[in-house]
Amino acid sequence: MDLKDFTDLGNDIGRRVNDAIYHMNFDQLNRDIRNKVDQAFGDPWANGGFGGLDGKLYHGEEFDGTETGSEDDGVRGRPGRHSEKAADTIRPSAAGVPVISKIPGKAGSLVMLITGCLMMGIFGIAVVTLGILSVTMTSVGTIPSAVLGAVAGGMVIPFLAGAFLAVSGGKKRGLTRRFYAYLSVLKGSKFCELQKLAKKTGKSLRFTAKDLQKMIDKGFFPEGHLDDHRTCFIGTEEMYQQYLQARDSAARSSDAGMRESAEADSAAREPDSRLEQIIREGESYIQTIREANDAIYNKEISEKLYRMERIVKKIFEYVRENPEQADQLRRFTSYYMPTTEKLVNAYREMDEQLVQGENMKAAKREIAQTLDTINEAYEKLYDSMYAEVAMDVSSDIAVLKSLFAQEGLTNDEWNGGKKR
Numbered sequence: 205m206d207l208k209d210f211t212d213l214g215n216d217i218g219r220r221v222n223d224a225i226y227h228m229n230f231d232q233l234n235r236d237i238r239n240k241v242d243q244a245f246g247d248p249w250a251n252g253g254f255g256g257l258d259g260k261l262y263h264g265e266e267f268d269g270t271e272t273g274s275e276d277d278g279v280r281g282r283p284g285r286h287s288e289k290a291a292d293t294i295r296p297s298a299a300g301v302p303v304i305s306k307i308p309g310k311a312g313s314l315v316m317l318i319t320g321c322l323m324m325g326i327f328g329i330a331v332v333t334l335g336i337l338s339v340t341m342t343s344v345g346t347i348p349s350a351v352l353g354a355v356a357g358g359m360v361i362p363f364l365a366g367a368f369l370a371v372s373g374g375k376k377r378g379l380t381r382r383f384y385a386y387l388s389v390l391k392g393s394k395f396c397e398l399q400k401l402a403k404k405t406g407k408s409l410r411f412t413a414k415d416l417q418k419m420i421d422k423g424f425f426p427e428g429h430l431d432d433h434r435t436c437f438i439g440t441e442e443m444y445q446q447y448l449q450a451r452d453s454a455a456r457s458s459d460a461g462m463r464e465s466a467e468a469d470s471a472a473r474e475p476d477s478r479l480e481q482i483i484r485e486g487e488s489y490i491q492t493i494r495e496a497n498d499a500i501y502n503k504e505i506s507e508k509l510y511r512m513e514r515i516v517k518k519i520f521e522y523v524r525e526n527p528e529q530a531d532q533l534r535r536f537t538s539y540y541m542p543t544t545e546k547l548v549n550a551y552r553e554m555d556e557q558l559v560q561g562e563n564m565k566a567a568k569r570e571i572a573q574t575l576d577t578i579n580e581a582y583e584k585l586y587d588s589m590y591a592e593v594a595m596d597v598s599s600d601i602a603v604l605k606s607l608f609a610q611e612g613l614t615n616d617e618w619n620g621g622k623k624r
Contacts, residue, residue, distance in 0.1 A: 255353025272618050280615075320373055376524055382407075382415060383424055392566060409435075421592040479527050482537055486520035489541045496552045505551065508575040512544070515582040522589055529589055535583065544578055547571050 231450040382405050389404045390396050402412040413434045421427040431450070438444045490513055497509040519536070523529050551571045554564050 216222055220228075222409075320366045320368070320370030323362055323369060325366075327363040327366060356424050372470075379415070379419070384418060386416070386419075390437075393570075394607050395436055395438045398430075398437060401437065419567075449541075450539070457534065457538060465567050479523070482530055483520060483524060485537045485541070486516065486523075488518075489537075489545060490516055492545050493548060496548045500555050502555065505555075505572060505575070508572070508579065509548070511579050512575065512582065515579060515586060516541075519582065519586050519589070522586070526589075530611065540578075540581075547574060547578075 216619075319606070385404050386401050398409055398412050401416070402409050405412065405415075407415070410412050413430060416428070416437055417430060419425055420430075425439060427439065427444070429438045429444045429447075430436070431438065431447065436446055451508070493509055493513050493516070497506055497513070500506060514572055517531070523533055551568055554560075557564065
């Protein structure tokens with residue numbers, strides 16, 4: 205390659221990079237630059253160069269054992285020319301795991317990084333060499349030093365383009381690594397606390413939230429969402445709709461509570477009917493739990509359901525004896541118990557299936573863990589009902605001690621059973 209061809213190559217690459225930056229479209233930049241370099245220096249990818257490296261990285265640990273070769277390749281497991289496009293359409297089974305329709309390839313960012321570094325090295329050396337020649341010599345052959353200086357200046361553009369590619373490739377590579385790190389934490393779960401994802405990557409919670417939002421916007425998680433407080437990642441549209449329903453239900457319950465306080469006088473006229481309705485709902489839920497427990501042949505789950513049945517019974521027995529506490533159970537009966545009933549019935553239905561696949565087993569384990577959380581919440585609810593009683597008892601004890609002290613009947617005033 206002579207000096208003129210080398211200059212034309214640099215200018216051509218520089219124009220393409222400028223166009224890509226101006227239009228903010230880098231989809232074809234890697235391919236265009238690679239084609240130009242192939243034409244100038246020969247095809248380094250033809251004999252297991254970057255093509256082999258791309259195949260190893262892109263179809264390594266994440267897609268190991270998958271036949272991705274095209275008809276043109278004729279080799280099992282080797283990525284064909286359309287392998288990246290195929291990766292963009294991969295979706296997991298519809299068993300509730302996060303939907304992933306655009307999996308970022310590791311090779312793309314690596315190609316950008318290597319191409320950028322090569323461009324920086326090649327054109328950087330060329331700029332330095334031509335610059336030194338233009339300063340130290342009046343001419344090189346028939347080429348004046350002024351022309352060498354101009355050519356060196358022209359090489360700065362592809363050098364900067366290489367720097368841009370290297371930086372962009374590094375950022376994209378970091379994004380891809382974090383994406384796979386997030387997947388390793390999710391492990392098929394529909395949702396996950398951002399704290400766990402942040403711990404995996406060693407980043408802050410704020411950075412992780414922005415990072416996930418960027419991946420959602422790029423289509424890595426097309427059905428992904430963050431909750432309103434940006435503390436939880438939700439991987440499927442179905443789960444997100446359930447979250448919205450729960451949030452709206454809680455908001456409606458709160459609004460209903462405010463309206464009820466304003467209508468307390470009118471509601472006081474019919475406390476018995478409202479109490480009976482709550483008791484009937486409670487008995488219905490207890491019956492559902494008992495029936496599910498009888499149908500499920502799993503000792504661990506049975507113990508959890510027995511525990512739940514006992515707690516729910518105690519809650520409604522307390523409300524029956526203390527009708528003034530009935531309003532505290534409105535959210536319990538309108539949201540908590542229906543959701544619990546839905547989970548228990550879902551477990552019962554899956555437990556009755558003869559074939560138990562991995563997705564079904566994972567769902568059952570998740571429900572089993574959730575039952576422990578529900579039982580703890582119900583126990584705290586039951587304990588909170590005695591908060592006012594405990595306060596009254598403490599007040600009575602304090603008053604009694606004060607009266608004893610005034611009468612000289614406390615231990616400080618007695619010695620061996622006789623007053624001092």
